[in-house]
Structure formats: structure tokens, C-alpha cells
Amino acid sequence: MxxxxxxxxxxxxxxxxxxxxxxxxxxxxxxxxxxxxxxxxxxxxxxxxxxxxxxxxxxxxxxxxxxxxxxxxxxxxxxxxxxxxxxxxxxxxxxxxxxxxxxxxxxxxxxxxxxxxxxxxxxxxxxxxxxxxxxxxxxxxxxxxxxxxxxxxxxxxxxxxxxxxxxxxxxxxxxxxxxxxARDLAGHRVLVSAGGTQEPLDAVRYLGNRSSGKTGYAIARECALRGAAVVLVSAPTALRSPRDVELVAVRTAEEMAEAVFERFDEADAVVMSAAVADFSPAEPSIGKIKKDAAPKSIALRRNVDILAELGKRKAKQVLIGFAAETDDIAANARGKLEAKNLDLVVANDVSRPGVGFGADDNEVVLVGPDADETLRRMSKVQLARHIVDRLVGLLEARGRPA
Ligand SMILES: Cc1cc2nc3c(=O)[nH]c(=O)nc-3n(C[C@H](O)[C@H](O)[C@H](O)COP(=O)(O)O)c2cc1C
The missing domain is CATH 3.40.50.1950 (Flavin prenyltransferase-like)
Incomplete structure (x- = not known):
């Protein structure tokens, strides 16, 4: 015993x-x-x-x-x-x-x-x-x-x-x-991404988003607490790195893609909670753009879709993505789950005040291959616990013979 x-x-x-x-x-x-x-x-x-x-x-x-x-x-x-x-x-x-x-x-x-x-x-x-x-x-x-x-x-x-x-x-x-x-993730390697990427416009300016990184950091900490070896690939945030987590600091979507792809093969589970910019300025200026030389428009180029790429490369990994939606939350998330070959999508309504981007609380729908699970409003720390519970369930299901 x-x-x-x-x-x-x-x-x-x-x-x-x-x-x-x-x-x-x-x-x-x-x-x-x-x-x-x-x-x-x-x-x-x-x-x-x-x-x-x-x-x-x-x-x-x-x-x-x-x-x-x-x-x-x-x-x-x-x-x-x-x-x-x-x-x-x-x-x-x-x-x-x-x-x-x-x-x-x-x-x-x-x-x-x-x-x-x-x-x-x-x-x-x-x-x-x-x-x-x-x-x-x-x-x-x-x-x-x-x-x-x-x-x-x-x-x-x-x-x-x-x-x-x-x-x-x-x-x-x-x-x-x-x-x-306590130890239900012992022996597993989990890769988590967090934060909002910054896409340079010139030497000092960037295009960014309002992601605080709180959910991703809470997930990384929860996984480490539960015994996983955790790598946290983080775009800039104001947060302190969780204990017992390997932090890889990146700034742009391109750097994040490189850091995540490099570590994907050895991971058992990947939670992509970072808000990765879909576009970045096509030709960032090397120096600082002068006030009187402001461009009339900024040409953008499409960034690599990291999650879609991971879905294609996926072998044994459990792959969890996030969806920031403003309408038809669950239906859009299900579309993303299928299109990107994901195991779970954490979908949140970013149009609602008091939850989501930057806030301490969130109210999400967890969309898996079978049913949707609507979670009540809760702190991002509690939410991390729910997401990691689902991650453990997905890993266990993967381990079981069909
Ligand atoms: C009869 C009695 C009952 C008390 N009950 C409580 C209580 O229920 N909760 C509380 O926070 N403090 C209570 N106190 C005050 C604490 O005992 C006191 O703050 C003490 O310094 C706590 O020390 P500790 O936190 O190291 O155990 C009580 C004190 C007395 C004398």
C-alpha cells in the first residue's frame, strides 16, 4: 500500500x-x-x-x-x-x-x-x-x-x-x-505561453494588446505546484515568475513562435494562453520615427498562427488554446477547436466589463470535443485550477488504451 x-x-x-x-x-x-x-x-x-x-x-x-x-x-x-x-x-x-x-x-x-x-x-x-x-x-x-x-x-x-x-x-x-x-502532474512536461506580444513599429514604439498574462502565469504556477516540469514562454507582463517554473522571456510573436516550436516536441501538454498578435508592422523603422515624419498608414503583415501550426505538428501532446470572442462564444470556440486540432478551448467574452483582459476575474466556457462547460465568474487563480483539472483528465485519457 x-x-x-x-x-x-x-x-x-x-x-x-x-x-x-x-x-x-x-x-x-x-x-x-x-x-x-x-x-x-x-x-x-x-x-x-x-x-x-x-x-x-x-x-x-x-x-x-x-x-x-x-x-x-x-x-x-x-x-x-x-x-x-x-x-x-x-x-x-x-x-x-x-x-x-x-x-x-x-x-x-x-x-x-x-x-x-x-x-x-x-x-x-x-x-x-x-x-x-x-x-x-x-x-x-x-x-x-x-x-x-x-x-x-x-x-x-x-x-x-x-x-x-x-x-x-x-x-x-x-x-x-x-x-x-498534489502530485497529479508529476513526471509530465507542460509548456505554457502567456502575456501579450509586442510588435515593433520603430525603435521605441510597438503594437500591443491588453493581455496581463495573469491566467497563463496562474496556470504555470498550478502545474508546477502539481508536480509538472513547467516552461513558461512569456511575452512582457508586470508579473513575477512563479516558483519552480522555467521562464523564457520573449517580446514578439515571431520570438514566441520560435521559443514554443523549439520546445514543443518534448512537451506532454501545451497551454497557449498568450495573446499573440495576428499582425505586425511589415517594415518597422530601425530608428525612432520623428513626429513630423509620421507615416499616413502602416502596412501590416500576417504573423504565423502558432496554435494552428502546433495543431498540425501535434503527436502525443494535449493542446489547449484560448479564444477571445465578442459574440457566439461557444460556437466560435468550437470552430477553432476543430480547425486547429485542439483538445480544449478556453473561450471568453472580452466585451464584458470586469472580466477577461487585465481583470482579476474571468467567466469562460470550456469547449472540449464532447460537451461545453460553462464556468461561473471566478478568479483567474481558481480558473487556472479548473483548466489544469481538465488538462490532467485529457492526459489521463491519452494514457489509457483505446
Ligand atoms: C477567548 C478568546 C477568544 C478568541 N477568539 C478568537 C477568534 O475566534 N478569532 C481570532 O481571530 N482571534 C481570536 N482571539 C484573539 C487571538 O487569540 C489573538 O489575536 C492571538 O494573538 C492569536 O494568536 P495566533 O494567531 O498566534 O494563534 C481570541 C482571544 C480570546 C482571549
């Missing part, structure tokens, strides 16, 4: 800390090894002995305690964890996680770990709704953490409002979801 996966359960100083005992029990029932780390404040609410007795493992609290079973506790625990669940998470803990503060063993472990993170807040309504807490939760989400939202109901204070810890079963489901995803 495969070794059980390990969940590091982080318990912080909330009145709901006692509910983490039930959470530990439920996780163990699902076949998971649970190791607990408590903050000093959490130990004021529930004794470490309770968690040690339930989980059968020593409980970490003090960063400076002489290690017994563990070597350097924060490092070895971080490496051991297949997923980390902070439940309940206090406002203080959420702020520390968002800021990268490492003043206690628990927060040091989270910083030192690459494992997926699930955070289940519990606090008084005003603390939960405070813009500082909401901003911190958004920051954690934007980095890929799963936040199991607090619920509305009676709070420990007797007040009624939002801030109750989500039911343990719901937190367990979120943790199991992360464990399932």
Missing part, C-alpha cells in the same frame, strides 16, 4: 480551536497522517495532549525546543507535509501568512513549505469583515491558497454574524481536494 499522505494541521488561537480536534479525527478516518502544530495562543484553548492523543504524533509549538523525533522542526515538517490546513485561522494568523511573518513554529513551517495551503478562518464578524482581513485573504487566494470561507451563524460571543468556522466536513473536503491534486 502507498504511504499515507501527511497533512500538517495548524491550529491557532481561536475559541473554535476545539473543533480542530474533530477535524484531525475526520482526516485520520480518510486515511491521512495528521501532524499538528499549534501557536502558543492555540495552546491556551486546547491542550497539545488532546491532539497528540488523537493523532498519535507529537505536537509542535515551540520553535526553539530541543528537537526529539524531528530534526530541525520547521524544515522537516515543511518537507513532510503534502498539504497544510490552518483551521481555525485567526485574523492574526491570516495576517502573518499574508505578510510572510515567521515568528512562531507554525508560520515558519508554512513559509518553508511548498505544499498546498488550506485556510479556514474563524473570528468575530467585525474582524472577519475588516478590509485588512479580507485583503489578507485575497492575497492568500492570489497565491493559490484555498480559503474555506467562514459561515454565518451564532458566534462564541453570542452575537449572530459571519465568522463561524466552516463545518469540519467542508474543511476536510477542501484538504482532500488539495491532496488529490
Amino acid at each position: 502507498a504511504d499515507a499522505q501527511t497533512v500538517l494541521l495548524g491550529v491557532t488561537g481561536s475559541i473554535a480551536a476545539y473543533k480542530a480536534v474533530e477535524l484531525a479525527r475526520l482526516l485520520i478516518k480518510r486515511g491521512v497522517t495528521v501532524k499538528t502544530v499549534m501557536t502558543e495562543a492555540a495552546a491556551e484553548f486546547v491542550t497539545p495532549l488532546t491532539f497528540r492523543s488523537i493523532t498519535g504524533h507529537p505536537v509542535g509549538i515551540d520553535m526553539f525546543e530541543e528537537p526529539t523525533e524531528w530534526k530541525a522542526a520547521h524544515v522537516s515538517l515543511a518537507a513532510e507535509a503534502d498539504a497544510i490546513a490552518i483551521a481555525p485561522a485567526t485574523a492574526d494568523a491570516i495576517a502573518k501568512l499574508a505578510e510572510g511573518i515567521a515568528d512562531e513554529l507554525l508560520f515558519s513551517v508554512v513559509l518553508a513549505s511548498k505544499a498546498p495551503l488550506v485556510v479556514a478562518p474563524a473570528m468575530h464578524t467585525e474582524m472577519y469583515e475588516n478590509p485588512a482581513t479580507q485583503h489578507n485573504l485575497d492575497l492568500l487566494r492570489s497565491r493559490g491558497a484555498v480559503v474555506v470561507e467562514a459561515q454565518s451563524g451564532q458566534l462564541a460571543s453570542g452575537d449572530v454574524g459571519t465568522g463561524r468556522l466552516a463545518p469540519p466536513e467542508k474543511i476536510v473536503d477542501a484538504v482532500m481536494g488539495e491532496l488529490g491534486r
